[in-house]
Amino acid sequence: MVTKNTYIGVLLISTSLLIFSCKKTKEDVVNPQPVAAISAPASSYDNEMPTNWLKLHLFLIKDTPGYAPPVAARSLAYASLALYESVVSGMPQNMSLSGQLNGISGLPQPDSTLEYNWALAASTSQYTILREFFKTTSDKNQVAIDSVRKFYEAKLKVGSSDPTIERSIRLGSEIALKIFEISKKDGGQDGQVANFPANYVSPGGIGSWKPTGSQVIPLLPYWGSNKTMASENLKNNLETPLTFSFEKNSAFFAEAKNVYFVSQNLTSEQKQIALYFADGGGTITPPGHHFNIANIIVKKEKATLDKVAEVFVKVGLSLNDAFISAWRGKYEYNLMRPSTYITQSIAKTWSPFLTNPPFPEYASGHSTAAGATVEVLESIFGKTYAFEDNTYSPQYPNRKFDNFEAYGQETSLSRVYGGIHYRFSCDNGYACGRKVAKNILNLKFKK
Structure with missing residues (x-):
């Protein structure tokens, strides 16, 4: 049987063994201007980081009391929205969902004149949203969430300037926190403790x-x-x-x-x-x-x-x-x-x-x-x-x-x-x- 500690260890060790290949070389805005002219596009990053964050999210659902199917679906929805919104400005053909979804607007937008590391923003968004949604999970799981954040923060910042790193982390965090605040008004907040x-x-x-x-x-x-x-x-x-x-x-x-x-x-x-x-x-x-x-x-x-x-x-x-x-x-x-x-x-x-x-x-x-x-x-x-x-x-x-x-x-x-x-x-x-x-x-x- 795969234990919780085994899972966490495998996740962290396996990701550390992968070859670094992520980067190849105030108000609501439904259709923000792409920052592709300055920033490397989201398409220049691979799938390792988001798929590993999802693996951890699924493990947390399994290992956290109260995450019945509707509650699990809700957390996955908001995490995936945070992922999308943190990188959509680096997707020249795509539009933000801010202002299109029911009650979801006013999401933070990047400054189109500055450079961003979309993968770093995305990873930070997943860390932030999981910390908020899984406050009731075990201390060991909280450590796992923070460990994955540290791993990808160290990995993804390579090649980016300190200002780019700082603003990318801030963008991912602000988007996730705004989405979490909005989620409190949907009727499902704390469903895991009130099954x-x-x-x-x-x-x-x-x-x-x-x-x-x-x-x-x-x-x-x-x-x-x-x-x-x-x-x-x-x-x-x-x-x-x-x-x-x-x-x-x-x-x-x-x-x-x-x-x-x-x-x-x-x-x-x-x-x-x-x-x-x-x-x-x-x-x-x-x-x-x-x-x-x-x-x-x-x-x-x-x-x-x-x-x-x-x-x-x-x-x-x-x-x-x-x-x-x-x-x-x-x-x-x-x-x-x-x-x-x-x-x-x-x-x-x-x-x-x-x-x-x-x-x-x-x-x-x-x-x-x-x-x-x-x-x-x-x-x-x-x-x-x-x-x-x-x-x-x-x-x-x-x-x-x-x-x-x-x-x-x-x-x-x-x-x-x-x-x-x-x-x-x-x-x-x-x-x-x-x-x-x-x-x-x-x-x-x-x-």
Whole structure:
């Protein structure tokens, strides 16, 4: 088993062994002037630094109590936004998202007459945002965050003048701090310490969610009211679920019976899929899994810093809004889990292959996030991009996919195989995620 200390040591040692190859030779401004004429462009830096910061971020999600999937998606969104905004002025074809996102404006901008080291600004932004979002993590993890900062600060400043180093660090820090201050107003602040608010009372009624374990208060019941990144995602992108019914000739009964039938005939491959995509407690969670796919691909493509920043921010903003949308549906419809339905109407002693999470059923968060991720990655890398998922190596064998849709569908259907979602919950959630991501992609990233 890889321990926390082992991980941190491997991260720091491996990065120190890499050959230095990063640099090859006041008010809101939505479209800042590029500083490329003075500064080396963001495209002149490689992907080592941002992908290693992401690895640490995913580790912190796994190792910090309270980082449930919606909370994890939120931290990844703001970190990716800080990354993008810290380098966008070094991307001549791109535009800042300041003033385009819901409630996010007034981000600091660089002085177009001065030189900046975009990689140094970006690294500082990641350090600053992680320190703010993970104040509740362990002391050892805090040391790890600071160690990665020191490593990249020493590495990336080579070749830059002292004034350039100072202003680049200041820019990255100021952008991250401004973004963090804005994040306090989105409704999700400190979600990691309030997963199960004691003041919430679950509504009753026929077909409503009932606890399936010892956790009586459901997870993050107010999360669906959070402010989305895209204003368009404030709208409900989720279809109404099937009308609830215990009648044996109803469409709802047929859906529950399908879950039961699948569970009684699970193949070894379906069990493996259910376990592989469980992404439960003590893991990097579903949004972390999707981000790891993005990380795998940008490294495979040898993407430069500018490309990584654009990929990450599109994935991050989409996942944030996808989880808000899914959680909005969960507490608006408050639908019971298949296990409750099946034990009441089909088989009294039945239990799902996976353990039920402590919150209402509709819609599947896994599926909603998968749909959003697929929409983004297809828009960037195309619909026929083949890749290999090594997220849980060596615990589980790597999984190979011919395209993003195959990955998304397998992620979504894993919840039916696990017995914890109806098929319509997965299908509708997946479609919702695609709509959410389209609204993110409709923002103006390019000039």
